[in-house]
Amino acid sequence: MMKLKISDMMDNIQDDTVLFQIKEIASSDKIKEVAMNKLHANSNTHARTRKVSAMLIAAVLATILLAGTTLAVYYFSMKDLEGPAVQVGGEEAHTLSLNGLKGSPEYEAAQEWERYVEAWYAKGENLAVPDLAPDAYTQYNAFSQDAKDTLDDILSKYNLRMHDAATQVNSLDELYSGLGVSGFMPIVGDNGTFPVSGTFYDDGTFTLNGAAALPDGADVRYQFYCFTKGTFTRVGYLLADVNDFEEWVYTTSHGDDILLAIGANKSILAVNLDKSFVFVNILSGAENSDDNRSSYGAKPVGKRDLEALADSFDFAAIRGLAR
Secondary structure, X not given: OEEOOHHHOOOOOOOOOOOOEOOOOOOHHXXXXXXXXXXXXXXXXXXXXHHHHHHHHHHXXXXXXXXXXXXXXXXXXXXXXXXXXXXXOOEEEOEEOOOOOOOOHHHHHHHHHHHHHHHHHHOOOOOOOOOOOOOOOHHXXXXXXXXXXXXXXXXXXXXXXXXXXXXXXXXXXXXXXXXXXXXXXXXXXHHHOOOOEEEEOOOOOEEEEEEEEOOOOOEEEEEEEEEEOOEOOOOOOEEOOHHHOEEEEEEOOOOOEEEEEEOOOOEEEEEEOOOEEEEEEXXXXXXXXXXXXXXXXXXXXXXXXXXXXXXXXXXXXHHOOOO
């Protein structure tokens, strides 16, 4: 079991299923083979049988088309985001992994790297020293040569690459300017005064602390993570238990299928795009109240609030950011 310091846990953006599930369906080749054998066996029967066979041909073609469509759809749930159990304050805590779905290269590389980092820390190795010259490895907590070599091996194993230098932003306009695409995030909440901050990389990966204004005038604060597939980002784990959420799939007004999950004091939005993975930690849940609020003072939200928030992101534009 991994032991982590509270400061390494990811409940802020600064720091630290089961594989894809596809509906059970026979392959189109197998369907065609079985159907054609059936048609051949019945080729000399009564005209009524020929009529049934014609109907079977139509059904086969329709099934093949359906198979081609269905096989392109992937299903995942909160269980696919489940991270390792960790020790916090001497007690076991559940986590969510932000890097991607369980079984993906990004997810597996993150798990493996954190085990090495924890082992070095326990032995007093791979520690940052005064006057350490920062380089590309610094963002991954790889300070010693052994750690750098190990990270290189992991990246090679999972066919991933490191990020180039990060650029800090302090407004949506700065983020849009850096990424070269605009208008894909919701209007900033708190009457436009919320202090937006984040980081972006040239490969299209970015993170953002933001607040959105919902249709009823209420604000919801969130932490947005967009990871370009094929890259490696070191972030901490989010302290949360998948069993504490009610989850459902919501199709946005733009036609994107989004996983939404609502808990007592936090909620989750996740979407697996073709070239990137998006995870949004929403700092509000169904039971926030004056006596039971998160440290962010967030107001309670309901399912429709989360669906409205999902609609406010333009994932078509976000798809185009990955490079």
